[in-house]
Amino acid sequence: MSKAEYDAFLAGCPSRQLLDRITDKWVALVLAALRSDGSHRFGADCAGDPRPRRYSELFRTLPGVSQKMLTQTLRALERDGLITRTVEPTVPVTVTYEMTDLGFSLHEMIRGLKSWAEAHMDDVLANRAAYDTRVG
Amino acid sequence: MSKAEYDAFLAGCPSRQLLDRITDKWVALVLAALRSDGSHRFGADCAGDPRPRRYSELFRTLPGVSQKMLTQTLRALERDGLITRTVEPTVPVTVTYEMTDLGFSLHEMIRGLKSWAEAHMDDVLANRAAYDTRVG
DNA sequence: CAGTATCCAGCTAGATACTG
DNA sequence: CAGTATCTAGCTGGATACTG
Numbered sequence: 001m002s003k004a005e006y007d008a009f010l011a012g013c014p015s016r017q018l019l020d021r022i023t024d025k026w027v028a029l030v031l032a033a034l035r036s037d038g039s040h041r042f043g044a045d046c047a048g049d050p051r052p053r054r055y056s057e058l059f060r061t062l063p064g065v066s067q068k069m070l071t072q073t074l075r076a077l078e079r080d081g082l083i084t085r086t087v088e089p090t091v092p093v094t095v096t097y098e099m100t101d102l103g104f105s106l107h108e109m110i111r112g113l114k115s116w117a118e119a120h121m122d123d124v125l126a127n128r129a130a131y132d133t134r135v136g
Numbered sequence: 137m138s139k140a141e142y143d144a145f146l147a148g149c150p151s152r153q154l155l156d157r158i159t160d161k162w163v164a165l166v167l168a169a170l171r172s173d174g175s176h177r178f179g180a181d182c183a184g185d186p187r188p189r190r191y192s193e194l195f196r197t198l199p200g201v202s203q204k205m206l207t208q209t210l211r212a213l214e215r216d217g218l219i220t221r222t223v224e225p226t227v228p229v230t231v232t233y234e235m236t237d238l239g240f241s242l243h244e245m246i247r248g249l250k251s252w253a254e255a256h257m258d259d260v261l262a263n264r265a266a267y268d269t270r271v272g
Numbered sequence: 273c274a275g276t277a278t279c280c281a282g283c284t285a286g287a288t289a290c291t292g
Numbered sequence: 293c294a295g296t297a298t299c300t301a302g303c304t305g306g307a308t309a310c311t312g
Binding site: 054056068071091092 | 273274275276277
């Protein structure tokens, strides 16, 4: 326990919490979906203008997401001010989600991460192959 | 299943695997430890020159890490070519770990992430507080 | 349409004990 | 010193069923 008081990354630290948000799989994908064109291939680029999306639209767009994870992710993003949630009192109700400036900023960050990863991918892959040969 | 073939972020994609590496808690902390001075407060900065460290030194430096996680993290980093592992055949053996250029590059990336997170922290915290008041 | 509620399988990581 | 091996509690996330 006495060791635990030294770190700046662990649980309590706000910056750590934000890292958790940044690095969540569905967060990345939801943000991408909010900027995608209709092409269904949104993982890589998705640098389009963030227009509002309906829940069902996101659900259909995102490959393999469960309702639970989609809702959970949307709530978390809304709470952090990264997206807005708008309810129109139609019958049945219409709910739309839209990226905020802060959310846009996060997504730009994630895209930066992604391109860094891709830039060094070959290098890492080569290292792994070499290591696995050495070790067997 | 048919939905799963569209994404570029999910399991199979190499860039996704690298993202996992980037965003691992212990990876960040081990890299930081390899660049820390002896101050024991290494979470925040740790922009020092990466000098070799012994296993036991890392274990003592890192707050709350288990042997299992430390070893596991070190192996993963070594496999990816982000650190080197050097064994000197003394009795008992002496093992040292040192950051490679690629590892250094990763750590710079993580530090960038961290400063981004810190820059937007206040904003997010305010949004959370506002949301929690709205909802209760 | 846009969720909520519940259950459960699988993975992760901490604790503990042991070793060349 | 620098690990490996094993067990298990807890969390995460998927499947399923139900609702204003």
